[in-house]
Each structure stands twice: as structure tokens, then as C-alpha cells.
Amino acid sequence: MSQTSAKSARTPAPPPAHELIYRRLRDMVLFGDLAPGDAVTIQGLSQNLDAGVTPVREAIRRLIAEGALEFQGNRRVCVPETTPEHIDEFVAARQWLDTQMMRRATRKASESDRQALAKIDKALDTAIQQNDIRAYLEHNFQFHQMIYDLSDTPILAGMAEGLWLRFGPMLRVVCSRIGALDLPDRHKEILQAMDAGDEEAAAAAIWEDVTQGMDQARAALSD
Amino acid sequence: MSQTSAKSARTPAPPPAHELIYRRLRDMVLFGDLAPGDAVTIQGLSQNLDAGVTPVREAIRRLIAEGALEFQGNRRVCVPETTPEHIDEFVAARQWLDTQMMRRATRKASESDRQALAKIDKALDTAIQQNDIRAYLEHNFQFHQMIYDLSDTPILAGMAEGLWLRFGPMLRVVCSRIGALDLPDRHKEILQAMDAGDEEAAAAAIWEDVTQGMDQARAALSD
């Protein structure tokens, strides 16, 4: 009764519009709805997403700051193209970041954490069986992101997520062109190592996972 | 004569206002004009910097995205406080990033590159002698940033610069409270190793430099 606004009684924090737009655009980049080289305009997206110009502008700015989009000098914004040199940097950075966080996650994960992770992996397998690339990419990202969260190292996690944002479009290209979904599943090894509390085995497994994925990207890039 | 605009004949790319504001705010964060915990408001900065509201808003958004500022839930934005756990992440990340890039920079630097680097280091020494903290911080940043540039790994460089942005305010606190400027100068070792083309020596030197600086921060943090 003391609630002043009659709109909705319990809305603790209505997410701002620019935040929502940002997340939608972010997902579009992450899961390959936007291909490398695609041009994006504020007005175009504004109409396409049925949103105001202001939130779209801010979301684009933020994505540019994070490297998910590229400011093409003259006033053109597009999804960046990935070069082989970039891939080398991705590989090196993710090999380090992911193994680092994997060790900590193995140390810190509780029983229910591991179950939740296994559940994501299950959904991932389902997506593979159904050949649903979009779902595969989403669950794969969730899997790794959960490891980042479990490691409880927000700064490293932020760096890693920035990397995902940068090679998201590339991943879609990889998956579209190659079958790429029928490889030895490192995720199972990761789960086993975590259950056993074996940090080094988990780190080795995720190292393989990262390297494997990146090799695919490299192969797809060189046609 | 064919120039349509009479304003200025040869302005290839007039930098947008939000870019300028961003850089000013960035420097303020990077060089300690804003202390950890300081609150920032759009209107306040708008008046303080004598700029429109729109560019300031976008610049703040960008800095939040990069982790240089923090969105405090209720609509308050402030300079993030650094915790000991954060420092641990900084140390680990920079030890890896800086050594990685240092090796490549050593391999790629030309004679004139090394001279330019030495020149920055000279200016840094001057700042130390004059006890000019601001100049010290600026030149120190320039020194490391040039190494990043020389390494020609833009993605890793971006990650490292993001880290600098996050612990910039902390650095100022460190320098203010401790003398901190009279330590064995690793920069000289770095320059020597680069001249000798010794990647590993350069990497070891910068590892020490990073570790040393971070130890200072840790010490300052625990009072």
C-alpha cells in the first residue's frame, strides 16, 4: 500500500532499455546472427529491433568498446573480420585464461555446482544430436562461462568473455562450414576431472578443448 | 576551392566530442585524478568539463564497459575500490600478458623503436627526480604501452590496457603514500635485454617490474 507507483508492486530493478538492447546485440554477435563483415547502422538496428535510437546507440558504443564491433573509420560500424594472427592471440590468451580459471573452479566447485555443469553439458549433447547450431553455441558458451563464474575471478572472467565476444561470429562460420560437432568430447573429461578434484587433469582437458576449437577456426579460415 | 566547408581546409578526421571526453576521463582514471570510491555523476562531469551531457554519458558508459568505472546498482556510478583478491588477479594476468608481449616486442623492435623507448624512460627518470607523480604515472604507462604496441598483438594489448584502467586509481594511491619511486629500475634491464635481443632476459625483467609494482599495491592496500 505504501508503494507509490501503481504500475507494478514488486519491480526491484527494472532493467534499462539500453541494457536489454545491449544483451540482444551481444547475443547476436556471440551466436553468429551477425556475420563477420556485416555492417551495422544505428537506425537500421533501431528499426529492426523496434527500439529507440538512444539505447541502440549506447549499446553499439559499448560493444565497440568491448571489441565486439569495429568502428570502420568513416562513420561505418561492422562486425570485425578475424585474421589468422588474431586466432593466434585468441589461442594463447584462452589457453592461459581457461586453464587458470579451470584450476580454481575445480578447487571451489561444490557438488551441486558440478551437477549444474553436467546439466548444461547434457543440453549441449542434445543440441548436437539435433544439429541445432544455435543451441550448441549457446550451451557451449554457458558451459565455459559457468566455469569462469565458479573460479570466482571476475577480472579474468571479464577478459575471457571479451574474447568470446570477439570470436563469436567466427565460431558460427566454423560450425556452419564444418560438421565440427563430432569430436572427442573434452567436456566429459572436464567433468570427470572436476569430480575427482584433479586440477591438473581438468586444466589439461580444457586446454585440449580450447586448442581443438581454435584449430577448427584456423582451418576454416584458411579455407 | 572545391572544398565545400569554409571551416578548415584539411581536417581529415575531426575527433568526435565523446571521444575527447572519453580520453579525458580515461586519463583522469588512469592517472589518479579520480580516487577509488569517488562518485561520478553525468551532470557533475558535464559542468566540470564544460561539455554537453550526451558525450559525457557515452564516455561514462564506455568506461563502465571497460571496468574503469562501476555501476553501483541504484543509479550511482563510482570509481571501483580495489580489493586484495583483485590484486591477485591483476598480478597473475599482467605477469602473463606483459612477459608474453615483451618477448614479441624484443623480437620485433627496430633500432629506432628502442631509441624511442629509451627516450620515454629518460622522461620517466626526470619525472622521478622532480618528484612529479603525475608525470611519472604518465610516462610509466607510455613505457609499457609502447611495448604492447611493439609486440603487434592488438588483442593482448587491449586486454592489458583494460587492466591498467582498472588499477590506475590504485597506483596513484600507492605513489602518494609510499615514496615508491626509488626502487631498482627494471626498465634499464628491459632496455638492455632488448638491445641484446635476449627475449628471456627481457621477459624476466618485466616480470620483476610487474611483480614489484603489484607488491607495492598490495602493501599499500593492507595499510
Add this chain to the structure above:
DNA sequence: CAGCTGACAATTTGATCATATTGTTGGGTC
């Protein structure tokens, strides 16, 4: 037929304004 020039269209940019939400302060009551 090719190259250049001029005008038009599309887009970004930055300011201004209406609105909503939140923190705060002053007054009243128990």
C-alpha cells in the same frame, strides 16, 4: 565511352526536453 562534378539521401552527432525514479530533508506523531 570514361572521368569528374554537383546535388541528394542517409547517417551520425550532440543538444534539449519530458518523465520517472531515487535519495533526502523537514515536519509531525507516538
Add this chain to the structure above:
DNA sequence: GACCCAACAATATGATCAAATTGTCAGCTG
């Protein structure tokens, strides 16, 4: 004297608009 409530002030948000800039295309000239 302490606590609660209401009004106010400050701030962020998002839409709208004017201005400037740039890419593009048609038409003209050599």
C-alpha cells in the same frame, strides 16, 4: 527524543530534433 511519512530536489533515461558530414548516383563534359 526517536521514528515514520510526505514533499522536494537531484539525477538518469529515452525520445526528438537540428546540424554537419559523407557516400552515392545522375548528368555533363572531354
